[in-house]
Amino acid sequence: MVAGGPLTAYRLPLAEGWERALDILLLGPPGAGKGTQGALLSARLGLPKFATGDLLRDAVAQGTALGRQAKAVMESGALVSDQIILGVVREELAKPAAAGGVVFDGVVRTIPQAEGVEAMLRDLGRRMDRVLFFDVTDEEILSRLDKRRSLEGRADDDPEAVKRRLDAYRTQTAPVLAWYEARGAVTRVPAVGTVDDIARRVGESLGI
Numbered sequence: 001m002v003a004g005g006p007l008t009a010y011r012l013p014l015a016e017g018w019e020r021a022l023d024i025l026l027l028g029p030p031g032a033g034k035g036t037q038g039a040l041l042s043a044r045l046g047l048p049k050f051a052t053g054d055l056l057r058d059a060v061a062q063g064t065a066l067g068r069q070a071k072a073v074m075e076s077g078a079l080v081s082d083q084i085i086l087g088v089v090r091e092e093l094a095k096p097a098a099a100g101g102v103v104f105d106g107v108v109r110t111i112p113q114a115e116g117v118e119a120m121l122r123d124l125g126r127r128m129d130r131v132l133f134f135d136v137t138d139e140e141i142l143s144r145l146d147k148r149r150s151l152e153g154r155a156d157d158d159p160e161a162v163k164r165r166l167d168a169y170r171t172q173t174a175p176v177l178a179w180y181e182a183r184g185a186v187t188r189v190p191a192v193g194t195v196d197d198i199a200r201r202v203g204e205s206l207g208i
């Protein structure tokens with residue numbers, strides 16, 4: 001993984017896109033703003049965005065073999081296995097739309113998933129070029145999601161539900177950050193302020 005430098009160096013001044021594939025991973029706790037910033041970054045770079053929930057829902061809707069497995073697991077109330085998630089990611093990476101790179105929006109949630117995605121990219125002659133960690137305190141997350149709950153009425157933004165999600169994040173996903181940090185090239189992005197403020201920091205961290 002590269003430790004820094006502008007990503008604009010990878011781009012050609014031609015319509016066909018990138019000099020080589022560009023893969024970026026967004027990490028951070030629930031409520032850190034990965035989804036919003038991932039969508040903005042995807043549009044800015046012209047790359048598809050992979051988010052675990054979206055990939056699973058698409059696979060279920062398309063009725064793929066993995067989608068049927070995922071549906072059965074989700075309907076049972078169990079967690080979808082690393083094997084199924086990695087299988088869905090592998091299918092999506094094989095599509096032409098992903099040939100130029102991907103914005104991975106929190107797709108990697110466990111160390112086996114991190115290892116699996118790294119192996120897939122390596123098989124394609126690619127690597128995770130940059131890992132952005134959206135850094136925000138628990139207090140800010142609780143305040144942010146409480147505000148969202150009052151506006152949207154989302155059940156998963158209930159304070160107790162948020163606490164459970166944060167606990168699950170620390171137990172399962174936070175070690176993934178340490179895994180990537182041990183390999184270098186993790187950039188911490190302060191995830192406070194307006195959407196535009198954070199988007200500007202994301203752009204500055206990538207040199208775009």
